[in-house]
Structures are given as structure tokens and as C-alpha cells.
Amino acid sequence: xxxxxxxxxxxxxxxxxxxxxxxxxxxxxxxxxxxxxxxxxxxxxxxxxxxxxxxxxxxxxxxxxxxxxxxxxxxxxxxxxxxxxxxxxxxxxxxxxxxxxxxxxxxxxxxxxxxxxxxxxxxxxxxxxxxxxxxxxxxxxxxxxxxxxxxxxxxxxxxxxxxxxxxxxxxxxxxxxxxxxxxxxxxxxxxxxxxxxxxxxxxxxxxxxxxxxxxxxxxxxxxxxxxxxxxxxxxxxxxxxxxxxxxxxxxxxxxxxxxxxxxxxxxxxxxxxxxxxxxxxxxxxxxxxxxxxx
Numbered sequence: 659x660x661x662x663x664x665x666x667x668x669x670x671x672x673x674x675x676x677x678x679x680x681x682x683x684x685x686x687x688x689x690x691x692x693x694x695x696x697x698x699x700x701x702x703x704x705x706x707x708x709x710x711x712x713x714x715x716x717x718x719x720x721x722x723x724x725x726x727x728x729x730x731x732x733x734x735x736x737x738x739x740x741x742x743x744x745x746x747x748x749x750x751x752x753x754x755x756x757x758x759x760x761x762x763x764x765x766x767x768x769x770x771x772x773x774x775x776x777x778x779x780x781x782x783x784x785x786x787x788x789x790x791x792x793x794x795x796x797x798x799x800x801x802x803x804x805x806x807x808x809x810x811x812x813x814x815x816x817x818x819x820x821x822x823x824x825x826x827x828x829x830x831x832x833x834x835x836x837x838x839x840x841x842x843x844x845x846x847x848x849x850x851x852x853x854x855x856x857x858x859x860x861x862x863x864x865x866x867x868x869x870x871x872x873x874x875x876x877x878x879x880x881x882x883x884x885x886x887x888x889x890x891x892x893x894x895x896x897x898x899x900x901x902x903x904x905x906x907x908x909x910x911x912x913x914x915x916x917x918x919x920x921x922x923x924x925x926x927x928x929x930x931x932x933x934x935x936x937x938x939x940x941x942x943x944x945x946x947x948x949x950x951x952x
Contacts, residue, residue, distance in 0.1 A: 660758040660876075662873065663869065664869065665867075670868065673869075676857060677724040684724075686705055686735055690751075695766060697757050697758045697765075698752065699752060699753040699755075700769070701743075701744040702741050702744070703742040704742075705734075706737075710737060711737075711780060711947065715781075715787070716790045717748070718785035722744050722748060745787070746766060748873075754873070763793055763794070764794060767794050768801075778801055779802060779803065783808070784809050785808075788807030789814065792882075796889050807896045808939065809897075809904065809932075812887055812914060812917065815904075815910070818903075822903055835866065840852050843903075845899060845934055851936075895920050895942070896921035897931060898921055899927030899930075902929045
């Protein structure tokens with residue numbers, strides 16, 4: 659039996675209600691679709707015209723599509739047919755089934771492409787989503803045009819991530835705790851982009867209180883080989899926040915440079931890069947995927 663992503667039914671209801679309020683703030687026409695797959699029901703949010711280049715979006719571990727793309731979707735949907743995917747096992751609206759205990763990320767993403775009848779896509783993701791985006795590009799190179807990874811790298815350091823989220827992740831969830839964590843994750847003074855939006859703060863607090871992060875244990879992570887990294891050398895761009903303690907540290911940057919993978923440091927941004935500096939990030943994504951410029 660799969661692990662429930664939510665600790666309480668009441669918590670799930672609060673997250674789902676807040677999820678809808680965040681979608682209302684997107685300010686564009688969207689379509690929500692639930693796709694039956696091997697590992698459960700995959701919830702996706704679709705925006706933009708089908709005639710535009712397809713772009714898959716993957717959020718991070720402890721969040722969901724409604725929260726992750728709130729400041730990016732309007733601009734991205736002008737240029738792409740956007741398919742924002744709620745990660746299986748995450749605190750979004752995807753619902754795992756019993757097969758999820760044998761989760762295969764590549765099979766799962768391929769099933770989404772098949773549902774949309776897409777042969778080749780662009781992929782972008784933040785944090786854990788950056789890993790998913792590049793993993794799919796490595797395992798299915800013929801199906802991926804280009805990749806933008808944000809707040810991530812090619813070096814996986816789960817201990818570093820765990821340490822950064824402590825002690826806040828262990829404290830009783832409250833808006834005060836949420837603020838402390840966001841200020842730690844963001845660049846100096848840039849957490850206000852979250853703090854000034856009451857619904858975002860409420861949603862973050864619900865996630866900290868009710869998300870059962872054990873439900874992500876079916877996701878397996880591994881170090882990519884040099885041959886695998888060569889596959890993404892010409893098709894991946896990493897956008898890294900100047901103050902991001904999870905991706906902007908010497909050994910992580912060295913790994914990108916040794917494998918000749920392009921990256922850009924975004925000033926005045928931390929781990930919440932696509933929220934903190936959304937105008938710059940939106941333009942970087944569009945320029946790279948549309949024009950091919952690095």
C-alpha cells in the first residue's frame with residue numbers, strides 16, 4: 659500500500675482548497691487534467707496554445723505546481739504549451755497507487771507524454787524538479803529538446819538539503835516558522851515575494867504542517883556518470899541563485915564545470931530563484947528554449 663502524501667485528511671482538504679486559491683491568482687485560462695498512469699493518477703495543469711512548443715514543468719519536493727509556477731506561468735504560457743506536473747508522492751493533486759512502491763520516474767514521465775501525443779518536449783524544473791528534468795533527458799535523449807534546471811545541479815547532496823531545512827522542519831508549523839525557513843532559503847530581503855502574499859504563506863504553512871515527506875521515498879536518486887552527463891552537455895542550462903546554499907557551493911559548481919555544462923548565476927536570488935527573480939528567470943527560460951542561446 660502506498661504512503662499517503664498527507665498526514666491528515668483535514669490537512670489534505672486545506673492544501674487542496676489553498677491550491678485552488680493559488681490557481682485563481684495565476685490570472686490565465688488553464689485546464690486541469692488527471693491522467694491515469696501505472697503509478698496512480700497524475701495531475702497536470704495545462705496552459706498556453708497547443709501550437710506552441712511543449713514545455714513540461716516539474717516543481718520541488720515539498721511543494722506543488724500551483725505554488726511553484728505562480729509568478730512564471732503568465733509569461734511562459736505566452737511562448738509555450740505548458741504542462742505543469744504535480745510530482746507523484748508530492749503534496750499536490752497526483753494520487754499514488756500500490757504500484758508507486760516500485761516507482762520509475764522515466765516510465766511515469768513517458769506516460770504523460772503519451773497521453774498528450776507528444777514526441778519531443780522541452781523540460782524545466784526547480785530543485786528536485788531540476789533532477790527530474792535532467793534525469794528524463796538522460797534516459798530519453800531523443801524525446802527532449804532542451805532543459806532548464808533551476809536551484810539544482812548535477813551533484814546530489816541529500817544531507818546538505820536536510821541540514822538546511824533544520825530545525826524549522828521539526829518545529830510546529832506556523833507562519834513564524836514558515837517565515838524563518840523562507841528567509842533562510844532566499845537571498846537577503848527577497849523572501850518578501852512570499853511574505854507579501856497571504857495565500858502563499860498560508861499554503862506554505864499547510865505544507866509544512868501536513869505534508870508527509872516519507873511519501874517521496876519511492877523516488878530514487880543517483881549520481882550521473884560522465885557519459886550520461888555528456889548527453890545533457892549541449893541541451894541543459896542551469897540557473898543558480900547567488901545565495902542558494904543548496905546549489906551554489908564549490909563542489910556543485912565544480913561538477914558542472916568539469917562536465918562542461920552551462921550555468922548562470924542569478925544575482926539576488928536564493929533557492930526560491932523563480933519566485934525571487936521571476937522576471938529574469940522567465941526571460942532566461944524563454945531565451946534559451948526559443949532561441950537556443952546560452
